Amino acid sequence: MTIQKVGVVGCGLMGHGIVQVAAQGGFQVVAVEAEQKFLDGGLARIDKSLAKLAEKSVKDGKATAEAAQAKASETRARIVGSTDRKTLADCDLVIEAIVENLDVKKQLFKELGALCKPSTIFASNTSSFPITDMAQASGRPERFVGLHFFNPVQLMKLVEVVRTAKTEDDVFAQARAFGEACGKTAVSCKDTPGFVVNRLLVPYMAEAMKMLERGDASAQDIDTAMKLGCGYPMGPIELTDYVGLDTTLFIVEGWTKRYPNDPSFAVPTLLRDLVKQGKLGRKTGQGFYKWEGDKRV
Ligand code: CAA
Numbered sequence: 001m002t003i004q005k006v007g008v009v010g011c012g013l014m015g016h017g018i019v020q021v022a023a024q025g026g027f028q029v030v031a032v033e034a035e036q037k038f039l040d041g042g043l044a045r046i047d048k049s050l051a052k053l054a055e056k057s058v059k060d061g062k063a064t065a066e067a068a069q070a071k072a073s074e075t076r077a078r079i080v081g082s083t084d085r086k087t088l089a090d091c092d093l094v095i096e097a098i099v100e101n102l103d104v105k106k107q108l109f110k111e112l113g114a115l116c117k118p119s120t121i122f123a124s125n126t127s128s129f130p131i132t133d134m135a136q137a138s139g140r141p142e143r144f145v146g147l148h149f150f151n152p153v154q155l156m157k158l159v160e161v162v163r164t165a166k167t168e169d170d171v172f173a174q175a176r177a178f179g180e181a182c183g184k185t186a187v188s189c190k191d192t193p194g195f196v197v198n199r200l201l202v203p204y205m206a207e208a209m210k211m212l213e214r215g216d217a218s219a220q221d222i223d224t225a226m227k228l229g230c231g232y233p234m235g236p237i238e239l240t241d242y243v244g245l246d247t248t249l250f251i252v253e254g255w256t257k258r259y260p261n262d263p264s265f266a267v268p269t270l271l272r273d274l275v276k277q278g279k280l281g282r283k284t285g286q287g288f289y290k291w292e293g294d295k296r297v
């Protein structure tokens, strides 16, 4: 694998986790944010997460306190933050994890295409948009893949590696090897709406919101039913809060526009209303449920 230096654009919920697992995988990482305060927020989350992992490995008897601390410090030293996109120019791989808006993502890749060295591989962490559209905008569709990580990135073991009709075999193999070096199991997927997981998961979350809207069951009962009835770690309503109501709405709205006649992609009214009220879930402390930090109240 020729990938050594990795850039991650966006250091929010997903981006900070991708930065961290890439650094844990031994890569040099540049985290680029739009504003300093968001960068500081993302890096602070990484510090907290590395401290948690160190604490856990001591508790589990996997390392001494000194060794765990040294490992966390080494990982952290591989990460630099910046608000200047030019720092991405010499990266071997740049992963985009910004807001789920196709026009904004395409504009970013157009700029990155002009800025980065010709060999740089581009990847998007999009939940739902066509990789092909962003690949086209970058001007180098043959060096473009989807690398779809899952939330929380530090704990979820999967990465979907998405290839388009134009992705070169070697680029795809390198992206897959990168995902595995980050400690994930990689699955391959074609460039289809939602790839494997979200094509199944998001309509299920939307259906649960429609159930709530109709008054068929309470949020708590829907979540308890799916946890105890199916063994899922979280119910669909709590999971929507966890993912972010804004991100979920962007995903469903994007699909509604592209596939207006498919009822499984219809937008739940409740989702639209809560987003309008600024109730975005865990990230704002209120969604369907109340949250304090990472915990549901
Ligand atoms: N960094 C490091 N360590 C962390 C951590 C972090 N960010 N978060 C938690 N931990 C540690 C905790 O300290 C804890 O350690 P101990 O076992 O030593 O106490 C351990 O990890 C487990 O943490 P929790 O007790 O908080 O975790 P849990 O057992 O309740 O599981 C969960 C939490 C993994 C999030 C689980 O609830 C889960 O799997 N939920 C479903 C998540 C899911 O479905 N994600 C996919 C969303 S969809 C998506 O991502 C795609 C998209 O495009 C929208």
Ligand code: NAD
Pocket: 009, 010, 011, 012, 013, 014, 015, 032, 033, 034, 035, 038, 096, 097, 098, 099, 100, 101, 108, 125, 126, 127, 128, 148, 149, 150, 151, 242, 243, 244, 247
């Ligand atoms: P988020 O809102 O938490 O973070 C996005 C970050 O990108 C913000 O910090 C914002 O300041 C930054 N940003 C926006 N435009 C930028 C630009 N032009 N340059 C640099 N930084 C910019 O969102 P998120 O939940 O981390 O989602 C990011 C991407 O990952 C989306 O495409 C989303 O669909 C996808 N995704 C989300 C989840 C999830 O569960 N939330 C899971 C998998 C994939």
